[in-house]
Structure formats: structure tokens, C-alpha cells
Amino acid sequence: MKCHGIPAPKKYPRVLDALVETVLSQNTSDSNSHRAYLSLRKRFPGWRAAAAARPRAIEAAIRTGGLAQIKSLRISKLLNLIARERKLISLEYLKKLSPERAYHKLLSYDGVGPKTAACTLLFGAGMPVFPVDTHVYRVCQRLGWAAPKESAENFQERVGLFIPPEQVFNLHVNLIAHGRQTCHPRRPDCGRCCLNIQCKYPHYSKSKNI
Ligand code: SF4
Numbered sequence: 001m002k003c004h005g006i007p008a009p010k011k012y013p014r015v016l017d018a019l020v021e022t023v024l025s026q027n028t029s030d031s032n033s034h035r036a037y038l039s040l041r042k043r044f045p046g047w048r049a050a051a052a053a054r055p056r057a058i059e060a061a062i063r064t065g066g067l068a069q070i071k072s073l074r075i076s077k078l079l080n081l082i083a084r085e086r087k088l089i090s091l092e093y094l095k096k097l098s099p100e101r102a103y104h105k106l107l108s109y110d111g112v113g114p115k116t117a118a119c120t121l122l123f124g125a126g127m128p129v130f131p132v133d134t135h136v137y138r139v140c141q142r143l144g145w146a147a148p149k150e151s152a153e154n155f156q157e158r159v160g161l162f163i164p165p166e167q168v169f170n171l172h173v174n175l176i177a178h179g180r181q182t183c184h185p186r187r188p189d190c191g192r193c194c195l196n197i198q199c200k201y202p203h204y205s206k207s208k209n210i
Pocket residue numbers: 139142143182183184188189190191193194195196197199200201203204
């Protein structure tokens with residue numbers, strides 16, 4: 001997507017950092033979830049201390065991120081599960097697996113769905129796994145890339161097979177930017193859209209409230 005240029009790289013030092021911030025990003029804005037993540041890291045600089053803490057202490061640290069009670073339980077459970085399974089509270093071992101195996105391993109953790117698993121691997125492990133979030137799904141449905149009744153999960157797993165690995169990061173980040181800046185949920189700005197010609201969606205105009 002030339003209209004959005006080449007996005008700046010966004011990488012986490014460790015895979016687990018990316019997983020926790022992705023859990024925090026569920027159903028809230030990036031700015032809220034990032035604030036909650038920074039507050040959590042300030043309160044618990046090491047994951048072992050967070051795993052040993054009561055979920056209420058995690059909840060207090062992530063309150064600004066929304067759904068703090070649910071997310072604190074989810075994070076506490078994940079950290080303890082990883083600690084029991086691996087001894088070390090770390091997911092760095094996933095980098096040694098194939099993207100497919102790493103993806104399915106993450107999906108086996110309670111509270112980790114397809115989008116969370118894909119974001120964790122893309123941003124935390126630099127693996128070419130394509131996450132389909134609400135913006136990506138909406139834009140791709142309108143473009144006709146996703147079938148009308150295809151679920152976001154199905155689309156994510158299907159489309160991921162066709163994207164050249166070196167394009168996955170840029171395409172994901174640019175589709176999100178496109179969904180936020182142009183292809184809005186209610187009033188897409190089709191007149192100024194760089195994908196206008198190839199789009200299957202009935203273009204929005206001021207006379208038609210599509
Ligand atoms: S033409 Fe309109 S509906 Fe299609 S991708 Fe662009 S903004 Fe979205």
C-alpha cells in the first residue's frame with residue numbers, strides 16, 4: 001500500500017512482553033493499553049513478581065487500560081501457566097519453532113485467540129504471521145478480499161498463506177492505518193481513498209449514507 005508508505009518497525013524485546021501488551025490491547029485503544037502496560041512494568045519490572053502477585057495488584061496497575069479485572073486474571077493465569085510449564089517465565093523458546101507451531105502453541109493458552117497469537121508473533125518474535133483485527137477485517141471485507149460471511153479468524157488463517165513473508169508486517173500496519181484514517185466504520189472516505197479503483201464496496205458519497 002504505497003499511499004501509507006513504509007511503517008516504522010514496532011518490536012518488543014521479548015515475546016512475553018508482546019503477549020501481555022496484546023492482551024491489554026483487547027477492546028481498548030492503543031494509547032490506553034500502552035499506558036496500562038507501562039504502569040504494569042513500573043509496578044512489576046520482572047514477570048516473576050507479577051506472577052507471584054495477587055491478580056488485584058495487577059488489576060490496580062492496569063486500571064487505565066479498561067476491563068482491568070478480566071485482563072488482570074487473564075495475565076496472572078498466563079504468567080503462572082508459563083511458569084509451571086517452562087520453569088522460566090519466558091516465551092523466547094517460541095522463536096525457535098516454525099511460525100505455524102508457535103502460533104498453535106500460543107492458541108493453546110487460555111485467553112489467547114487467533115488475533116492475540118498473531119500479534120504476539122509478529123511484534124514479539126518478528127515472525128510473518130498476519131493478524132486480522134477489526135480494522136484489517138473491515139477494510140478487507142470492503143475490498144472483497146474476505147468473503148462476505150467469512151469470519152475474521154478464518155480470513156486470518158486463509159489470507160496469511162498468500163502474503164509474501166516480507167510484506168506481512170507492512171501490510172498489517174498499513175491496513176490498520178487505512179481503516180483508522182480513511183476506511184472508517186461508518187463513513188469511509190472513498191473519494192480520497194488510494195484503493196478506490198479496486199474496492200468492491202459501494203462507495204460512500206454525501207448523497208448516500210452507506
Ligand atoms: S474505497 Fe471506500 S470502502 Fe473501499 S477501501 Fe477505500 S475507503 Fe474503504
